[in-house]
Amino acid sequence: MRLSSIKTAATGIIALFLLMSLCIFVFPSRTSIPPGEKKDVSQILKDIYEEIKEFDKYPGCDFIKREFFVGEDDDDTNKDTHVVIIVQDIEEKAKVTIQVTYMERSKGRPVVGIAKCVKTLFYFVRDNHSEIIKSDFDEKEKEHILPGILRAIKNKKKLLKEIGSNKELKP
Numbered sequence: 001m002r003l004s005s006i007k008t009a010a011t012g013i014i015a016l017f018l019l020m021s022l023c024i025f026v027f028p029s030r031t032s033i034p035p036g037e038k039k040d041v042s043q044i045l046k047d048i049y050e051e052i053k054e055f056d057k058y059p060g061c062d063f064i065k066r067e068f069f070v071g072e073d074d075d076d077t078n079k080d081t082h083v084v085i086i087v088q089d090i091e092e093k094a095k096v097t098i099q100v101t102y103m104e105r106s107k108g109r110p111v112v113g114i115a116k117c118v119k120t121l122f123y124f125v126r127d128n129h130s131e132i133i134k135s136d137f138d139e140k141e142k143e144h145i146l147p148g149i150l151r152a153i154k155n156k157k158k159l160l161k162e163i164g165s166n167k168e169l170k171p
Contacts, residue, residue, distance in 0.1 A: 044146040045130040051153045063088040068152040093126035
């Protein structure tokens with residue numbers, strides 16, 4: 001009796017281990033970079049700037065401002081991280097502001113997100129080099145959120161091209 005319960009427990013543990021291993025590959029972290037593509041924060045910030053500067057300025061504005069939602073779902077209403085990025089040309093450098101708002105669902109209306117935390121990162125880009133001015137994020141948070149922001153920008157650009165709304169993108 002005791003041997004059969006040990007075998008059953010061992011079989012369950014092995015099955016759980018295999019399931020967890022499969023989940024690592026099937027459900028990767030929501031905002032992290034795949035292992036082979038890990039970039040340093042400075043490079044990701046430069047990439048974000050390069051992607052954003054391809055958007056047009058809104059009429060009457062001397063800066064570029066765009067909003068994104070970070071997450072894996074195709075529907076933005078299911079994403080709980082809202083990002084605003086502003087790029088301003090100041091003399092011979094660009095000042096980039098990234099504001100991240102972490103939302104939580106309201107209890108009575110689950111589609112409505114309410115801001116629970118707002119963090120901001122300011123940096124300059126000059127001569128293909130990024131320099132952080134001020135950041136509310138620690139290093140680990142930056143490594144976690146910035147790849148997701150970059151992916152959200154690329155996804156929005158791809159969507160705009162697919163629907164033929166290139167009016168927002170520079171020709």
